[in-house]
Amino acid sequence: MTRSVSHIYLLEVATGVGVEAELRDCIEEAQLIDWQTKWQPILIAAIKDLSRRGVARAQWPQSWHWDWRAKIAQMEGLIAFKGFSVICADVTQGLMRVDLNGLGRAPGQEGKPLVYVDYLEVAPWNRMDMGQTPRYKGVGTALLSAAVALSVEEDFRGRIGLHSLPQADRFYRDRCNMIDLGPDSGVQGLRYFEMTPEQARIFLKEEDEV
Amino acid sequence: MPKRTMTLNLTDAEMGALERLSVRKDLTKTAVIRQALRLYQTVDSRIEKGEKLLFENDATKEKAELMLL
Amino acid sequence: MRLERSKKWWLARARLEADTTIGAGLLARDPEPEEDLEPSVTTAVEETRIAFGRFIRLMRRRRGVSVEQLATEADLDARELLIIEDDVHYLPEPRTVFRLALTFRVSQQLLMQLAGLAVACDPQLRREAVRFAARSEPVQRLTPEQNAALEAFVAVLSQQDPKKVT
Numbered sequence: 001m002t003r004s005v006s007h008i009y010l011l012e013v014a015t016g017v018g019v020e021a022e023l024r025d026c027i028e029e030a031q032l033i034d035w036q037t038k039w040q041p042i043l044i045a046a047i048k049d050l051s052r053r054g055v056a057r058a059q060w061p062q063s064w065h066w067d068w069r070a071k072i073a074q075m076e077g078l079i080a081f082k083g084f085s086v087i088c089a090d091v092t093q094g095l096m097r098v099d100l101n102g103l104g105r106a107p108g109q110e111g112k113p114l115v116y117v118d119y120l121e122v123a124p125w126n127r128m129d130m131g132q133t134p135r136y137k138g139v140g141t142a143l144l145s146a147a148v149a150l151s152v153e154e155d156f157r158g159r160i161g162l163h164s165l166p167q168a169d170r171f172y173r174d175r176c177n178m179i180d181l182g183p184d185s186g187v188q189g190l191r192y193f194e195m196t197p198e199q200a201r202i203f204l205k206e207e208d209e210v
Numbered sequence: 211m212p213k214r215t216m217t218l219n220l221t222d223a224e225m226g227a228l229e230r231l232s233v234r235k236d237l238t239k240t241a242v243i244r245q246a247l248r249l250y251q252t253v254d255s256r257i258e259k260g261e262k263l264l265f266e267n268d269a270t271k272e273k274a275e276l277m278l279l
Numbered sequence: 280m281r282l283e284r285s286k287k288w289w290l291a292r293a294r295l296e297a298d299t300t301i302g303a304g305l306l307a308r309d310p311e312p313e314e315d316l317e318p319s320v321t322t323a324v325e326e327t328r329i330a331f332g333r334f335i336r337l338m339r340r341r342r343g344v345s346v347e348q349l350a351t352e353a354d355l356d357a358r359e360l361l362i363i364e365d366d367v368h369y370l371p372e373p374r375t376v377f378r379l380a381l382t383f384r385v386s387q388q389l390l391m392q393l394a395g396l397a398v399a400c401d402p403q404l405r406r407e408a409v410r411f412a413a414r415s416e417p418v419q420r421l422t423p424e425q426n427a428a429l430e431a432f433v434a435v436l437s438q439q440d441p442k443k444v445t
Contacts, residue, residue, distance in 0.1 A: 004280055004281045005281075006280075006281050006282045006283065007283075008282075008284075008289050009286045009289035009290055009293070010289070010293060011290055011293035011294060018286055018289070018290045018293075023282065025280045025281075051368065051370055052370045054359070054362050054366065054369040054370070054371075056366070056368075057368060061300070062302065063302055063304065066304075077255075078248075078251060078252055078255060079247065079248050079251055080248035080249070080251065080252045100245070100248050101248060101249055101252055111234065112235055112236050112237075113235055113241075113245055117303045117304065118304055118305075119303065119304035119305075120301065120302055120303040120304060121302055121304075122300065122301060122302070127300045128298050128299060129300050137293045137294070137296045138289060138290070138292060138293025138296060139301070140296060140299075140300075140301020140302070141292045141293060141295065141301065142289070143301075144301070145282060145292070146280065146282060149280055149282045150280050153280050154241065154244075155237050155238050155240075155241035156237070156241075157236065162303040162304070163303060163304060163305060164302075164303055165300075165302035165303060165304070167299065167300050167302070168299055168302050168303065170299065171296065171297075171299040171301060175296075175297075175299075187305055188305065190305070206284060206285075206288065
């Protein structure tokens with residue numbers, strides 16, 4: 001399988017400097033090894049600590065028990081699913097799996113194909129909710145941009161859909177200007193967001209100003 | 211991404227269906243075919259695992275199985 | 280799929296992330312969290328912890344005192360006591376359990392096991408704990424049955440435990 005690599009930049013929080021990184025349209029063994037040996041130990045330790053300190057479960061990092069090996073195995077050989085990863089300093093910084101079978105629900109987009117984000121997760125050291133300063137910012141946004149770009153490439157005009165992890169609701173609504181279709185009772189009450197072609201056009205537009 | 215070319219011969223009815231889908235879905239005809247292939251493969255792989263594809267009537271909650279060979 | 284943008288473009292978007300952790304997707308498609316952690320945070324522990332919280336609450340109510348009053352009496356943090364009574368997932372501080380055992384005059388070791396702080400819980404204790412939890416319910420005043428259940432469980436916890444907890 002040929003893979004594409006896009007050269008991107010992340011913001012290194014400690015220095016405020018932009019660092020080079022790669023956005024790849026695949027998730028390979030090296031990424032799964034990073035997930036298993038670098039992400040998981042930190043997440044498990046953090047969960048144990050939160051549990052010991054009596055923090056309510058609702059406030060635990062919400063994707064801590066995701067099994068990326070299982071998620072990749074599920075999509076083996078299926079053309080409707082694609083994986084994406086962000087790598088910086090030779091370490092996996094974020095992962096995403098998308099489903100091209102998704103259909104729009106927003107007014108005016110009903111029934112039209114979109115790229116549905118099955119799962120999007122950034123490495124624990126890049127998270128804001130683990131009580132420490134994150135190492136890199138921009139990983140989640142890079143993956144989201146990949147989903148929109150893929151949607152454009154597949155003729156879906158940039159439409160994407162996703163169920164937001166609760167801590168990210170405001171980001172999708174206010175920063176990405178996605179349409180908030182409200183809590184989805186079929187999906188544990190997570191809020192469902194969609195990006196229309198027009199919003200996608202603005203999201204990806206090449207001017208320097210945001 | 212390297213692509214391979216295939217010539218598709220369709221009847222008038224098939225081409226008509228393809229054109230109508232293309233309009234409804236806001237997709238090129240090629241994109242419709244590719245989308246159909248993805249959906250077919252996804253559904254087929256789940257049926258192979260023993261799952262069933264059902265339609266549910268939203269009003270009555272009745273479920274009907276889609277028989278796929 | 281290749282996405283080409285300027286460095287400025289990427290960094291401007293990175294800054295937009297501000298205080299958010301970006302994430303998306305169904306939370307519960309994977310196996311239950313308990314399977315990933317060590318035995319100290321499994322459902323078996325939660326079973327006895329229900330009894331632990333219930334026990335603390337009923338003992339407090341039998342004394343006719345509020346959480347705050349108990350906290351003062353036992354030299355504890357009232358907030359932690361509230362969580363102990365209410366949240367089965369909460370792992371209490373060892374000192375807290377020690378102080379509660381003293382206050383209620385029950386075996387420290389057994390209360391530690393009940394709270395999930397010991398490496399293993401005596402199976403007999405676990406059985407008694409589940410029975411107690413199943414028979415007792417949070418109400419304003421203790422019914423005679425609750426009182427009886429509590430008495431019976433207090434007797435269990437007041438036993439001197441000759442076995443070492445390894």
